[in-house]
Amino acid sequence: MRSLSLGRIQDVEIKIHPTFGLVIPWVFFNWGFDGVGLVSAAGAVLFGLILVALVFGCVLLHELGHSLMAMQYGIRVHDITLSVIGGVARTELIPTRPRTEVLIALAGPAVNVAIFLGLLPLLLLFGVLSGLEWPRGYVTQIFEVSPAGLVFALFYANVMIVLFNLLPAFPLDGGRVLRAGLSAVVGREPGTRVAAIVGQALALGLAVLGLWLRTFTLPLIALFVAVVAQAEWRAVRLEGAMRRLRVGQFALWDMGGIAPHHPLTYALRGGPRDVAVTDNGRVVGMLWRNQLLRALHGGASGRTVADVMDTEVVTADVDDSVYDVQQRMNQLNRWAFPVIEDGQYRGIFTADRFVHVYRQLAPSPLRPRSSSGFAATVNHLLRAWTR
Numbered sequence: 175m176r177s178l179s180l181g182r183i184q185d186v187e188i189k190i191h192p193t194f195g196l197v198i199p200w201v202f203f204n205w206g207f208d209g210v211g212l213v214s215a216a217g218a219v220l221f222g223l224i225l226v227a228l229v230f231g232c233v234l235l236h237e238l239g240h241s242l243m244a245m246q247y248g249i250r251v252h253d254i255t256l257s258v259i260g261g262v263a264r265t266e267l268i269p270t271r272p273r274t275e276v277l278i279a280l281a282g283p284a285v286n287v288a289i290f291l292g293l294l295p296l297l298l299l300f301g302v303l304s305g306l307e308w309p310r311g312y313v314t315q316i317f318e319v320s321p322a323g324l325v326f327a328l329f330y331a332n333v334m335i336v337l338f339n340l341l342p343a344f345p346l347d348g349g350r351v352l353r354a355g356l357s358a359v360v361g362r363e364p365g366t367r368v369a370a371i372v373g374q375a376l377a378l379g380l381a382v383l384g385l386w387l388r389t390f391t392l393p394l395i396a397l398f399v400a401v402v403a404q405a406e407w408r409a410v411r412l413e414g415a416m417r418r419l420r421v422g423q424f425a426l427w428d429m430g431g432i433a434p435h436h437p438l439t440y441a442l443r444g445g446p447r448d449v450a451v452t453d454n455g456r457v458v459g460m461l462w463r464n465q466l467l468r469a470l471h472g473g474a475s476g477r478t479v480a481d482v483m484d485t486e487v488v489t490a491d492v493d494d495s496v497y498d499v500q501q502r503m504n505q506l507n508r509w510a511f512p513v514i515e516d517g518q519y520r521g522i523f524t525a526d527r528f529v530h531v532y533r534q535l536a537p538s539p540l541r542p543r544s545s546s547g548f549a550a551t552v553n554h555l556l557r558a559w560t561r
């Protein structure tokens with residue numbers, strides 16, 4: 175069950191989730207019995223397919239609105255996935271300032287507002303020309319299987335997309351605005367907690383409403399909202415915990431690193447790994463595992479650590495938070511940092527150590543990125559999110 179890639183827009187990959195296929199039987203069910211008079215059932219189904227394609231086009235534009243705004247603030251956007259319950263833009267997980275979060279959240283609905291405002295003159299023109307009775311005539315047009323009905327339905331769909339997304343149910347756009355507002359006052363962690371609780375309460379309401387209206391999409395969306403709200407809350411709580419932990423607590427002494435004058439083979443004691451190169455307690459470089467192995471492959475004869483080491487010194491301070499160091503690991507693509515205190519080497523903090531800390535904080539392991547399906551989508555959000 176892998177998502178199908180449709181291509182790229184502005185370097186953002188557009189994908190379709192396998193569940194999107196459910197749209198087809200739904201169209202047949204919804205429009206298949208609509209054929210009356212001149213319009214055959216096949217014509218009605220064709221109408222349904224065109225309408226659904228246009229509506230999902232608007233959903234895609236909505237997600238692109240979020241994505242382009244996020245990119246304005248230097249946030250990387252991995253991809254946009256369309257599924258049967260809507261679209262999700264997966265962006266880099268970096269906490270943004272409340273103002274930025276609000277702008278990114280509102281950029282999506284703003285696109286749909288622009289679309290329905292653009293359609294409005296068309297509707298009014300049609301309404302006046304065909305003498306539609308206000309408001310009944312305009313409402314019934316939404317269900318007409320005709321070119322005019324298509325425009326009316328598209329207008330209605332965009333209004334609904336805006337209203338629905340502005341519900342203050344985190345992680346919907348309105349919920350993000352709520353979270354940003356709360357964060358500005360009480361801080362990011364409590365703000366997310368409250369927004370997630372409000373989101374889950376509203377999700378429950380949506381599920382009940384959906385069951386009452388006998389529609390399967392609302393309960394599905396409600397489940398999605400509830401699960402993602404919980405996942406985001408956990409991600410933010412995890413982030414908070416990692417911000418409080420000092421990297422010094424988790425640095426490994428690893429025999430105090432290795433000296434530059436040591437022979438290369440000596441670096442292999444205790445197995446190949448990334449080792450800090452220290453001279454009189456000061457960090458002078460890094461001996462990366464892969465460089466060491468490559469050098470040894472070509473024959474170590476007489477070479478020393480100094481010949482192979484990376485002399486660019488990038489260190490972390492014992493008081494840096496685990497979170498900050500992990501962010502720097504991602505940014506700099508360096509998977510180990512020598513940790514220093516007052517200029518003296520205190521140990522090494524590696525990506526493996528980070529995973530160790532992470533496992534302790536989040537006992538339920540995350541599945542790898544390659545897996546797909548609903549749980550994976552949620553995990554993606556957890557890992558990558560995304561506003």
Ligand SMILES: [Zn+2]
Nearest residue numbers: 282283339347
């Ligand atoms: Zn949105």
